[in-house]
Amino acid sequence: MGKSLINRKMSKNRLIFGGMVLAALVLLPLAVKNAYMLHLFIMAFIGIVLGMTFSMLFSAGLITLGAGAFYAIGAYGSTLLSTRLGLSFWAALPLSTLITGIVALAIGSIIVRHPGMAFTIISLLFAHVVIQAAGQIEFFGGWGGIIGVERPDPLGPIQFTTKTSFYYLILFLLLLTALVFHALYTSRIGRIWRAIKLSPPLAETLGINLYRYRLLAFVIASSAAGMAGSFYAHYFQMITPEAFGGWLSIYIQLYAVLGGLEFYILGPAIGAVIMTFVPEYLRIAKEMEPIITGVFLLVIILFFSGGILGTLQRFWTAKKTSVLSGKEQL
Amino acid sequence: MALLEIRNLKKYFSGLAAVNDVGFSVNDGEIVGLIGPNGAGKTTLFNLISGFHPPDQGKVIFAGEDITALRADQVARKGIGRTFQASTLFMQSTVFSNVFSAFYRQYRQPGWKAFLHTPKVKREEQAIRKAAMDILEFMGLAALGGELATNLPHGHQRALGICIALATEPRLLLLDEPLTGMNPSETMEIVRKIRQIQEKGITILLVEHNMRAVMDLCDRITVLNYGRKIAEGTPERIRKNREVTEAYLGREEA
Amino acid sequence: MTTALFIQLVVNGLVKGSTFILIVLGLDIILRGTKILNFAHGQFYMLGAYTLFMFCRLWHVNFLLSLVLSGLALVLVGALSYLSVFGVVQRRFTATTPFTYRLLMSAMASVGLMLILQQGTLIAFGTAERGMPSIFPQIITFGDVRLSLEKILIILFSMFICFGLYLLMYKTKLGLAMRTVSFDPEIASLQGINSFWIFMICFALGSALAGVAGGVIAPVFAVTPTMGTHIIFTAFLVLLVGGIGSYKGAILGGVLVGLALSFGFHFLGGISELFVFVFVIIILIFKPGGILGEVLD
Numbered sequence: 111m112g113k114s115l116i117n118r119k120m121s122k123n124r125l126i127f128g129g130m131v132l133a134a135l136v137l138l139p140l141a142v143k144n145a146y147m148l149h150l151f152i153m154a155f156i157g158i159v160l161g162m163t164f165s166m167l168f169s170a171g172l173i174t175l176g177a178g179a180f181y182a183i184g185a186y187g188s189t190l191l192s193t194r195l196g197l198s199f200w201a202a203l204p205l206s207t208l209i210t211g212i213v214a215l216a217i218g219s220i221i222v223r224h225p226g227m228a229f230t231i232i233s234l235l236f237a238h239v240v241i242q243a244a245g246q247i248e249f250f251g252g253w254g255g256i257i258g259v260e261r262p263d264p265l266g267p268i269q270f271t272t273k274t275s276f277y278y279l280i281l282f283l284l285l286l287t288a289l290v291f292h293a294l295y296t297s298r299i300g301r302i303w304r305a306i307k308l309s310p311p312l313a314e315t316l317g318i319n320l321y322r323y324r325l326l327a328f329v330i331a332s333s334a335a336g337m338a339g340s341f342y343a344h345y346f347q348m349i350t351p352e353a354f355g356g357w358l359s360i361y362i363q364l365y366a367v368l369g370g371l372e373f374y375i376l377g378p379a380i381g382a383v384i385m386t387f388v389p390e391y392l393r394i395a396k397e398m399e400p401i402i403t404g405v406f407l408l409v410i411i412l413f414f415s416g417g418i419l420g421t422l423q424r425f426w427t428a429k430k431t432s433v434l435s436g437k438e439q440l
Numbered sequence: 441m442a443l444l445e446i447r448n449l450k451k452y453f454s455g456l457a458a459v460n461d462v463g464f465s466v467n468d469g470e471i472v473g474l475i476g477p478n479g480a481g482k483t484t485l486f487n488l489i490s491g492f493h494p495p496d497q498g499k500v501i502f503a504g505e506d507i508t509a510l511r512a513d514q515v516a517r518k519g520i521g522r523t524f525q526a527s528t529l530f531m532q533s534t535v536f537s538n539v540f541s542a543f544y545r546q547y548r549q550p551g552w553k554a555f556l557h558t559p560k561v562k563r564e565e566q567a568i569r570k571a572a573m574d575i576l577e578f579m580g581l582a583a584l585g586g587e588l589a590t591n592l593p594h595g596h597q598r599a600l601g602i603c604i605a606l607a608t609e610p611r612l613l614l615l616d617e618p619l620t621g622m623n624p625s626e627t628m629e630i631v632r633k634i635r636q637i638q639e640k641g642i643t644i645l646l647v648e649h650n651m652r653a654v655m656d657l658c659d660r661i662t663v664l665n666y667g668r669k670i671a672e673g674t675p676e677r678i679r680k681n682r683e684v685t686e687a688y689l690g691r692e693e694a
Numbered sequence: 695m696t697t698a699l700f701i702q703l704v705v706n707g708l709v710k711g712s713t714f715i716l717i718v719l720g721l722d723i724i725l726r727g728t729k730i731l732n733f734a735h736g737q738f739y740m741l742g743a744y745t746l747f748m749f750c751r752l753w754h755v756n757f758l759l760s761l762v763l764s765g766l767a768l769v770l771v772g773a774l775s776y777l778s779v780f781g782v783v784q785r786r787f788t789a790t791t792p793f794t795y796r797l798l799m800s801a802m803a804s805v806g807l808m809l810i811l812q813q814g815t816l817i818a819f820g821t822a823e824r825g826m827p828s829i830f831p832q833i834i835t836f837g838d839v840r841l842s843l844e845k846i847l848i849i850l851f852s853m854f855i856c857f858g859l860y861l862l863m864y865k866t867k868l869g870l871a872m873r874t875v876s877f878d879p880e881i882a883s884l885q886g887i888n889s890f891w892i893f894m895i896c897f898a899l900g901s902a903l904a905g906v907a908g909g910v911i912a913p914v915f916a917v918t919p920t921m922g923t924h925i926i927f928t929a930f931l932v933l934l935v936g937g938i939g940s941y942k943g944a945i946l947g948g949v950l951v952g953l954a955l956s957f958g959f960h961f962l963g964g965i966s967e968l969f970v971f972v973f974v975i976i977i978l979i980f981k982p983g984g985i986l987g988e989v990l991d
Contacts, residue, residue, distance in 0.1 A: 171794045173801065220979050227731050227797060228938060231930045232978070238927045239971045246965045297554040298565070301541045308530040308792050314512035315490065315522055316544045316608055360805050367802055371795075397817055404809030411803045412782055532792070 135281060139274045148273040152345065154386035155280045159287055159338040161365035161378025163331035166291060168366065169300065169374050170327040171307035172225060175359045176233030177335050179240040182354035184210045184336025185343040186250055189259050192344070199262035203340045210336025211329050218328035222321060225310070234359070241355035255350030259343050276345050283341060287334050288375050294330070295374055303327060357400070361385060364403070368410060370417030380418055442501075443468045443643050444489070444612055449498035451484055458484040459495070460667035466612070471634070471644040473654045473675075476664035477688055482647045483525055485664070486614050489645075490522045491515035502612065517545060521610030525617050527597040529589045529604070536585035538600055540572040542607035575603050579633060595626040602633070612643045619650045631657060655679065663687070698838035703956050709845045709914070711952025712852035713907050717925065718932045718944040719859060720903030726876040726939050727896030730780055731797060733804040735904055736922030736929065737811035742768050742905025743912040743921060744815060747824050750912075757829045757913075764909040765902050772901025776894045779803050784893065808922075816919040823916040848910055855906065856945060863941070872896055928955075928967075935974050 142148060160177050167174045187206035191197045197205070221232045245253045261270045268275050294300055302323050305313040310320055343349050365385055369377030389399060414421050442465035451459040459481045466472045474482050487493045489500055491512035500508045507515055530538045546568060547554070549561045576582045579599050584592065589600060598618055605613055615634070619627050631653050638644055648654050654661065655675040663671040663678060665687040671678055678684055721735050745767045749760035783803050787796045832843040863869035875882040875892045882889055908921070915921075928951065936947025951970065958966025 168794070168798070171792070173794065173798050220975075224978075226793065227725070228934065230731065230797070230801065231934055231938075232975070235927060235930055235934070235971060235975070239968065239975070242968045242971070246968055293555055293557060297551075297557065297561075298544075298547060299551060299554060302544070304533070305530060305541050307794055308532055309528055311492065311512070311524070312528050312530065312604070314492075315516050315605070316542055317513050317516040318544055319513050357809075360809075363798075363802060363805070367798075371798070397813065400809040400813040401817075404806040404813070407806030407809070408779060408803060411799055411806065412779070412786075415786065415799060 132285075139277050145273050148277050150386055150390065152273065152277055152280050154383050155284045156338050156342055157362070157365060157382030157386055158379045159284055160335055160362045161369070161382050162287060162291055162375060163335045164362050165366045165371070165374040165378055166294075166327050166331040166334075168371060169295065169307060170303035170324050171310065172222070172324060172327065173230045173363075174233045174331075175230055175363070176237040177331075177362045178354045178359040179233075179237040180210050180214060180332040180335035181339040181342070181358070182237075182240050182244060182351070183213055184339025185349050185354065186244060186256075186339075187336065188340035189256050189343045189349055190250075192260050193256060193258065199260065199340075199344045200265070202344075203337065206340040207333050207337040210339070211333035214329045214332035214336075215325070218325050218332070222324045222328055225320070225324065237355070237359055241351045244351040244354075250351075251349070253351060255348060255353075257348040259347045259349065261347065262344055280341055280345070283337060287337070291334075291375060299323070299326070361403075364407060366417075367407070368417055370419030370421075370423075372416070373419045377417055377419055384418075441468055442466065443503060444645065445499075445501040446485075446489070447499045447501070449485070449488055449500070450496045451481075451488055451493060452496050453484075457667050459488060461498075462664065462667070462669050463498075464662045464669060464672055466643060466645055468643055469638070469641065470659045471638050471646060471657050473658035473661040474645060474647045474664065475649070475651075475654055475661060475678075476670075479666075480664040481667040482664055483616060484667075486522060486616055486645075486647065489515075490520060490614060516608060519609075519611040520614065521605040521608040521612070522614035523598075523601040523605050523616050523618060525620070527594070527601065529597060529600055531588070531590040533589060534585065535581055535587050535589060535592070535600055536572065536576065538589055539575055539603045539607050540569060542604040543568045543572065545608060546571075572607065575606050578606075578636075579603050580629065595622045598622070599630065599633075602630075606637070606642075610642060612645065613637065615644060615646045615648075617647055617649060619648055619653055627653065696838065698840075701839050702841070703960055704953065705841055705845055705849070707953035707956030708849045708949065709952070710955055711949040712849050713911050713925070713948075714929060714932045714952055715945050715948035716852055716855060716907035716910075717904050717929045718936065718948055719856070719941060720900035720907075721929060721933060722900075722939065722941060722944050723872075723896050723903070724900035725933075727872055727900075728776075728780070728784065728876075728893045729796070730784070730800040730897075731804065732780075732897075732900070733801060733926070734775070734808040734811055735804075735900070736924075736926030737808050737815075738768055738771065738901040738904040738922075739908040739925060740815065740917075740919065740922035741771060741811065742908030743917045744819065744824075744908075745905070746909035746912045747826060747917050750829075751824075751826050761906065761909050765906045768902045768905025769898045771905070772898035773894055775807060775901070776897040779807060780897065781890065781894065812919060812922060819919060821919060823918050825916055826913045829913050844914055848914065851910055855903070859903075859941075868895070931971060931974055934978060 138151070139148065142151075160181060163177050163180070164174060184206050187209045188199075188202040191202040191205055192199060217236065221229055221236070224232065244250045250256075262279070264270065270276060270279075295303075302313070302318055305316065305318060306320055306323055314320060339354075342353075346353075365378045365381030367381070368384060369379060369381035371377060410417065416424060444466040446465065447463045449459050449462045450457060462481070462485060464472075474485065476482055484493070488495045491507070491510050491514060495508060498508070499506060502515075502518055502520060505518070507518055510518070530541060533541065547564065549558070549564050554561050573582065573585075576585060579602060581596060581599055581603060584596065589597065592600065598620070602615070602618060605615075618630055618634070622630065627650065634644065634646070634657055646654070646658065658675060660672070660674055661678045662669060663681070663684050670687060671681045671684050673681075717735065717739055720738070721732065724730055724732050724735070742764050745764035746760050749755045749763050750757055755763065780800055780803060783800050784796075787799050828842075828844055830843045830847055834841045834843055834846065861869075863873065871882070871887045871892055872895065874885065875887060875889050876896075879889050882892070932944065932947040932951045934947075935951060936943030936945070951974070954970045954973075955966065958970055962969065
């Protein structure tokens, strides 16, 4: 049939394109030596992971403003494990991810029962509470935070003394997360999430336990955020409550919306990269940045609600005369 | 043997009884009609049976099991499928996707294996894809597989709703006004399909306003008015029942 | 604890509570009427304070008149916001799109608005606190107890507004229209109610409430550009406690949280806020709809 030919060709093109991008990312540190540029890439990659956590919850019909909370929990967990218990980063990373997951399970089991607006509000409040707790309680370092977080121990010949090694580490973690998330989205779990998002009552008539699958998304997404937090702590080598609060949870949403809400992995990728790099090049006064961001956000919502990828896709399908089977649109 | 038994069901909304002491039963293999003027409580009754609202009093017994307190998804897993009055579909998905996603109970491979995309999982999904296509063909929507549900004309949307319900392989199918807004030829088609569904062995409880279709299809009919059951019996009995005619004449129909 | 201290703390709590009540009622009216989660609501509160500051302090207008003017200014701001932003979003994402999208789109739009308003005010007025002299500096004394008249008036004023709102919502045609639209927009349009206007009125009214809260509190506490972001968290907390969609709950929740914060701050200092938050989240485990509300999806 004609349709499957188009699909196969598109998939092949996509694979080639994706491969090229991947190769470029892997080879990048050979060309770019500027430490600040590498830092931007690293922060962008962290942003992509965080954006993907928002998208995962969105894919199940939940809007979260609490991604910053689990990012923080992972960071603080990993920091405490290594500074108080002397664990190496390589142990602290998986452990703090696990701890974040357990906290997410506990909190999620309560708040996932109130989907919709209540969930969004509670997630916002939870993030606020976590930051406040980190700041007010001495054990967590108070507002000054915790300094002196150890770099990762050398992994074989790889030392973690330059930004380059951190670059590869976060790139690896990012790709790993993207792979896991992609496997989930293309499995029936992803289809169930989509059903829950599009019509919870209809999903229920199919026998789907909404609570269980929402909780699953919540735990997985939050664990990924925790993992990113752990990396951040050992990369930056210090953590303060402010690094996880403020506009962070809002910017995370923005990554996903800007890139394209329906693109759970590429959307946040594009959004995070743009939001990390463009402000650097525009040289706007620091104080205008939130205003520009706000205007930008409004423009996207009002005119390009599909985000960059969504708008591109609409362009593409408008050019084609046949409807691509199985293609979902916003 | 009664597949579905409703006993003394009551449901109040803000002090008003939407369903007031309703009881009847549906036997295995039957098509039972549930009729009554607008606001008589028919959809509420559906919601009570399918677990979307808990009743204030009474019992719902399905295949000998008390399912009154069960949630909607639990009821669905027991084998009760339903359609909705409004077009409740996965609007942003394609027709095929709607039906393919509707298969849930049938999966035997565990979730973690689905995540790993093992060969067994892939084979299972292939089989389910085929089953989804079969249902689409049965309802005559196979050619529209790639269309977005939201772009479909109303009649096809309702048919898609039935496809989704069929995908759950129900023993009992609750059809909520499947013929609303359909032209005569569409109506005839759906009536035929409903009969074919019965022939497959699925028991049907049908809410409908189209009286000809109801008289045509149903083995027995229950009539509600103002939340109460006012009559029950074969179509001929109901046709001759004066109270029923008065109930309809005395109220406006949609 | 002496009686005097107790009464003082109660009054402080009620003053805080009054502020919350007005803000949350505004938020609730917007939420119930238009199903929009307005994150810029805190900024409307802040703008209320700033406009009052401008009228009263900079242009030397009489306080009461300033309050009215600033309320009107916020009505304007709310209406404009709806016309230019939220109305467009609502028309774009109608009832057929899944709730998730509608919620997200309007919430994100409100976030954009929030960023603009917040930073805009900061740029226009600078980060410095703006103070105002007390309008009613008198102190009332009963025996040992010394209460500032200002605070009593704030509490009375809020009660007055609440009563006015009650009359509006339950005794007028407009109020009935607003309630019908929030219950079921389709029924409303069948009755000939123009949903668009009602949405705009809900939004304008809600914003004005927040603005008035800000205006009333301006002479008592400092006026800063960040007062909006600071208070919105507690406002959401009160909304959850009282229950989304319950006006009585908003009032009760406001009072409870205000009292809790007042007493908590006295005994525990800054960390009391944290405890109140955690405590409320625990309440939500057992009473998911909040104390009085329904769980709105």
